[in-house]
Amino acid sequence: MTTNGEVLIKVEDLQKHFGDNKVLDGISTEIHKGEVVAIIGPSGSGKSTFLRSLNLLEVPTGGKILFENVDITDPKVDIDRHRQKIGMVFQQFNLFPHKTVKENIMLAPVTLKLMTPEEASRKAEELLNRVGLPDKAQAYPGSLSGGQKQRIAIARALAMNPDVMLFDEPTSALDPEMVGEVLEIMKELAQTGMTMVVVTHEMGFAREVASRVLFIDGGNIQEDAPPEEFFASPKNPRLREFLSKVL
């Protein structure tokens, strides 16, 4: 949990327009190795768009994103290769329903020839143990609960040995009693030193686990502070208003 590690992602003046609608209005920030960055903000503020821009699921209309010193917004860059190093976890899990849990985890490393099927199989078993679902290897996603699905989705992303993990509201689609199990896995992941960027509504998680909290509103970062300071003495008036509503 340090902010003086090397820079992993550097965002410069990131912009995204949908027609006349400015969703991202020149965001600049740096994400360092080992950091856990929580992003909060009202819906429609651009926080999800910002996160999805980091692996180019949303193509920015302006600005740069340097991932490990390569500008991935450059159309000449092989984005698929960089995405292998950027894990992503979605609100809606997006597991592959026609594959078993184990196949879900093994698919990408084997298809991309990063691992042999045997290696991927071992890795999958190890990850299933880590997320506490070793007995679900042969199950299909349709038979799992929301919390289990999200834990598998995290395992699937980790199978690629990513350098950073992006979480797009990972607990927002879950029944309340399943939020805890997913947050617990994420907390353990943070303790291993994984760099994480998490868009979330879980203020408890942001306060406890994050090393830095960003407040995005109106397409830009309005506050950027360590969690203690962020929650105890917010400077931005809109953040103060937001916190008064959600806390």
Added chain:
Amino acid sequence: MWENLQHEFQRYFVDNGASDWWLGGLKTTLLVTVLALCIGVILGFLVALIRSTHEQTGRLKLLNAVCVVYLTVIRGTPSMIQILIFYSVVFASIPLNNIIIGGIAFGINSGAYVAEIVRSGIMSIDRGQMEAGRSLGLSSGQTMKLIIMPQAFKNVLPALINEMIVLLKETAIIGYIGTVDITKAATLVQSRTYSAFVPLISAAVFYLVLVMLLTYFMGKVERRLRRSDH
């Protein structure tokens, strides 16, 4: 009684070349259908891939335009006219077996319907599936092949089976280009025996049995694919 039946059978199914017509007709119907199915499925998947790639990414503009013209023309004209055009215009000066001409004509016709069925299947898959594949570092082609298409195929299989049944029955018009299929065989036997009942009902039964066989085997495929749905 038994002798009478045997005599009738001889009359409708054996004598005066009737057996050749029936057997030849059955063979023609099957060959044309199988050939048309192969062409239709390959063409249909190709067109569907081009169309949905264009819809999702905006690429392949020219190919997409060609596909749109193809779909519009094929779906906008009667298959009867299409097969006559193939026989008397397109292949008029090329010596080709009528079965092959029929297979190509019906295949190109069926491809248009298969294309729209498959495209609807691709569109029915949640956008998140493509995003999940791409976020893992798979290319769009790999994601299409491994993630989207298997699910889309499963979803549209009932509609595809239906299209196969339609195609099988539609080949009945191939008699118009002078080829003896089941239908043509029935009318030939009818004109020889001066009796309509047995030949026409027999033809209907042949088609019915073929459709039931097709439905049975495709149903097996469908059940296999449904294993992941719990």
